[in-house]
Amino acid sequence: MDQGVRHQLYSWAHQAQESGQLTQLRDVQQIWQTFGTLLDEYVTILGDQVAPTEQPGQLVAEFADLMNTGFNAGRYAQIPSTLDQVLVSESGMIQDNQRKVLFIMGETDDVMPEVKASEGLLSDPDRELLKRGLNDDQFLPISGTDQINNEPFLNYLSMLSVTERLYMSAPLMSSDDIELTLSPYLKGLARHFNQWDDQNNAPTTDLPDRPNPRASEDDVWSFVAAPAVTMGNLIEVERLSKDTGRKLTSAWRDVARALTRHDEGLTGRLNDIRDGQYAKNEAVPLQPELAARLYTTNRQGQVTNQLTASISQLEKFYQNPYDYFLRYGLHLKKRDELEVSSDKSGTLNHDALAFFVQSVIDEPDLQLADLVKEEHQGRQAELIDQAFEQAMNQQEELRELAANNSRVNLQLQVAKQLITTMAKTLCLQATQTDAQPVAVEKAFGQADWTGESQAAELPALTFDLTGAGLGEGAKVSLRGRIDRLDELKLGEQTYQLVVDYKSYNKAFDLVDAYAGQALQMLAYLNALQAANPGEQLLGSLYLRLYVPTVDAGKEGTAEELKEHLYQGITINDDAVLAALDHGLGEKGATLLSIKKKSKKDTSRFKVSADDQFSAKAGSNLVSPTDLKRLMDHNAELIKEAAVQILQGQNEIRPYRRQVGTTAETGLAFSDFLDVSRFDQALDDYKEIELTDADVEAKFEQEEE
Template identity: 30%
Template sequence: RAENVKEELTHVATEIRRLVVEEGYRYKEIQVLTRDLDCYENLLEPIFAEHEIPVYVDRDMAMDRHPLVEWIESLFAIHSYNYRYRDVLRFLRTELFMPMNQLATSEESLTDWLNQRNAWRRKVDITENVVLAYGYEGYYWSQEKDWEFIRYDFEAEEQEDVATMEEESNAIRQSLQRLLPSYFQAMISAKTGLEAATVFYHFLLQSGVATQLKMWRLQAIEAGQLETARNHEQTWDALMSLLDEYVTVYGESSFDFTTFQEIFVSGLEGLHYSKVPTAIDQVQVRAMDLTRPGAAKVTFAIGMTEEIFPQKIENKTLLSDEERQTINDTLTENQYLRGTTGRKIAQEPYVAYLVFSSARERLYLTYPSVKDTAQEVKPSPYFKNIQKDLNLPVFEKNETTIFDDETTSLAHISTYRTLIGELTRLKRQRKETQEGLLPFWLNMEKALMNQSIAPLAKQVFESLTHQNIPEKIDEVLAEPLYGKDIYTSVSRMESFYRCQYQYFSRYGLRLKERDVFGLSPAATGEFFHEALDQFFKLLIMNQRNLSELTDQEVNLLAEEVLNSILGDARFSVLTTSSRMNYIRYQLSQTIKKVSWALKRQSQRSGMTTVQTEVLFGQIAAKKGISGLELPLKNQGKIHVRGKIDRIDQLVTPESTYLGVIDYKSSHRKFNMTEAYYGLAMQMLTYLDVALMDAVQLVGQEAKPAGSLYLHVHNPTLSYEGKDDIEQQMLKKYQFDGLLMKDPDLLDHLDTSLQAKQSSLLFPIEESAKEQIKPGRRQEDKFVTEPELGALLSHNRNKFIEAGNQIIGGEVQLNPAYQGKERIACRYCPFRSVCDFDVMLKENNYHRIENLSKEEIMARLLNKDEEGATEDE
């Protein structure tokens, strides 16, 4: 009795190996019988291979999984569904379609063929990426015109070089276009079955199918995989036989393409490989029902549980046993229905007789205690009767433990490969129990390390001490990856503080997700930014004041902007389908609604827009106003680049104020905790740059007004809202972010504000005494000048801190976790790369402590005071 199915097979394999090595049996004199091959098949061959036991499983294997069957099915699907993406890629991924001009000739070596196949495979990989990214289906495959596409990097704001992608993907497209449309047309035009079969056969040759199967066969023979080689040969022969039979039956008949497809798909799916042993000396594994008396010297009957031996037989057919018997009584001698349940049950003792008499010298009966589920199973009644009547012992076979003696331990070992597994298990137990290994095992390990398999053993043993902790990169290697000077953006630095490994994967290793056809969030954001930028640029160019325009003029201006943008190649995806046309309509409606809101805001506020899409630093070949340039410990600098969506100006009798506006396609609020930990650096950086370059932007020094988010969306209004529609709309577009607690500024932000009212534009309100102040529960959004100075200084220090860690080669696996959100891992595409697992003790989240504004300011202002004291 074994602990489970795996242990049962392991001990059977160990005993077979012992019989051969110690008692002189041949593998061909041993057979393994089972009633449940489905349960054992996946484990049997790997375990026997580990014990170096040649095995032959006597079981029919269907052809439906062979690539040739996939090739035929996908070929027909391409025609039926007009070049769907999944059908075309399924067709190419079989690697049977390699046209004659792409293939090595039969005289060339297998190496030449492998090189050509690998080159073709690489082209298919690139083609799949292109098709995924651009949604090429239908006529894109059958047209003669080559694909032409652009690839735009929205972060770098430049087009990528796609010449190689175009060339290699078009090579695949051209191969299909040369053969498939003409083949389908010839099949449709065929008059008879013979004519269609001839077209199909020639297409098989032109596509390279016959040559590919031949080369696969040679490759399998060279690798010693004779059964695989025979399967390739049999599949081709089966297809040719089916084609011959089709011609015999339908050759002179009028051709029907649908019938042709059905015959070849179902015909090949229903076939099985004829199997013969690939060697003489092999252990035979077969079903119990197929054995015969004295078939082998030694028989192992495995899986002897009460569920299958005798087999539980139920009648699940439409007719009951009584009905079958009644019908059989009325039929003639040469007519009958299949046997009843009673007859099948009566055959079970005979099957048991075959099993028990199948061995001439030794019979082993085994069963697992647990099978499939955690529920314990019971042995077969035959097993119990034999054990009881003959007074035979039942041996318990379990996994090796660290406490087993030498004799018990030796029973688990048959080869050096199995020794690796046993030692690995014991070393793991030693780690958990803190117990030492027996000297016997230490001697075995020493002997193992003197064998040719030692490198594998060493690698496996090292896995026991492996920890999922990335190693720090040497500074000498970090510089070629990132450069001595770091040119970065705010979003990249935020990524670093979300998770250092995520930053390393994306910007160090330059890993990237495959683009999938559709409007990405980045493209949506770029669309909104471009539209609003052009909207304000037209106003400034025409010297028009937004507050003075009529609604009709605003709408016409928005239409002009949209017509310009929708013709831009960057947004060509919006014209590719009916669904995309609808998305284009929704985006256009959003811009019109935002334009409406911008007009109302300009009428109510003292803020006026002076610049849009202000570039700072250098993005691609474009250079803007001065960005942040901060010193690093390696004598280099970190150069921060970016683009400020909008800069507004407020002029009062006392001062000039500058504020930055950032457009967001999703609702966003300024979070002081995130800003403190480097997770939200954008608004502080933009304000810092605007103030630093105020003279260049507005011609004079300016005070800070704040950094604000504007949610760009098409809002849904409440049907039962108490406010009128205009008020509801303006509330949906209310600015949110960081504002200065400056009375002069607050008095001029919303000129429409009245006593005892809350502003519809900003998080402020006017008291009964006509004093403008932060709105209710909005205090955390307002800061004084010293507080803002501390925040900006801290923000710069976070850039320097990140830059120094990057050039120092820091690569920590430290995804940020805030509140109940896995903010770093939630949408991270690199989970399969880092293998972060919170169940591993070495993998921990970087938990973000939620701090109040007062706590943050206390920390920052105290730090500034300490720094000032040290300077003195």
């Protein structure tokens, strides 16, 4: 029975071919081929069976179901071979010459020609010598020189494998924001077609650099491509239009309508991006009552109206108030990871050096300088080992990690080497100074925090906030722990010196100290002064904990000492400085970052009182009067921060300061960037524009 199916399919195929609809033509061909295959399989499987005559309708229904199932299970090609195809391959591979359009991407000078380093044992001259002794059936792999010589031909073959159009492109910047250079092939072709500007060493182009709100229709076409790319250009030009007040031309409006005309999903995405252009994550200030509950509730659940904090917490507030709110108000914290973090390794180093120095303090007949002597080398090694074990006992988690993780075990071995180096350095430094350590891990204010007073603990650094509109009894109480406290006796005077250990090269920055980003060292001096008002303060110094690279044979000498110079702030008394660092006489400083004064050293905070010495970068020399002024200013900064915290200040406004070519910001070490969502293009920084000269000028104005 002929139902005209084949005739109808042929008719559809002919119509599709005449109208150039190759996809529809291919569909008809595939349907007819699938139908024929199904009939062949039907005959093969069921051809010998006799159909029942009682119910012919049921037979037809079963046959129809079988055909439908077969068509649904059939496999159909989506892209006919006669239509366009996109092939992706490397330029060095052999290509056929059937491609109409070719895109060569990534044409930079490090890949075209490709830079190939010789990794073999033999150099190219060695290969030439060996080739002379080889038989005809013997050969060596191609040399690096031959590979380089073949590079142009491989790339030229790629360029010639196209019949109609060749597009070549190269990125200007890498993913690491490193500037890239164009391939010499690209430059050569640009010169050949007069599209290279030798004066500017760049290709000439008639395309606009960026979308223009007032662009004509022809210019707009340069920014129309795939929907995602076009959307990006449209958003950029709309943003530019809003910022500059220039209205969009009708051509851009047509692009916007075309993007959203037939795709609701694209419309929603475009609107979301538009809404987000000027969205800001603005923090709502806390009510003072809520701030008091968040920050002044003690362990018994009572609101005390007393802010108990550490110095580093207030530094965090000056770096970014919102980070302070998240960390110490909402108590958010970074997820713990199974690793030796910088905090854990830093605690280990501090504890080990504290145990080492304390063991020497506890022996009346032993000083650090004695451990340098040959007869005490065994004792020195014994004390170092004991100190490391005591420090490890304080961190059982690290010990467990090391027992089950080879990488952590190696990290602890490196930590042991650092502690050994620094312990020996402390002994060597003790031979060059009259100062002696009298305490380690000197705590102040810990009882206000833990509820338990420690032996020889100093009282908290406390300031009354009455009159700041915070209610009765408002105050701030600071706690801290001084890594090492030294004393220098000179005549009848005894000076106290604060030493703080750092795992990085930390300098005393006068501007940071004056603006609030670095409160620690001056706050330590304030705590000592508050506990013992009659004490003479020498200053505060940083000591970097690390293993320097020293020439062989110079270990334990003055050369190694110069790799561990102290940086910080000290009084400018020449006699005190000479007693603190014996090398300041003729050899040059062996402990302090100080040098002999030159004529160009004139800064108020850099020159000693008798004009003998001047401080290097990272250190400052100040008069006792100026040190007291800095400490008083530090106290005012502490009170100001406490008042703002208790008043509910929590704005998202990190500081930013330009130091040389580097911009320092309060976001550098933030754990909550995903929460604050600070937009550097839209949100405001708290700009720190002070300089050392500005701080010096302020001091001179106060004197007047």
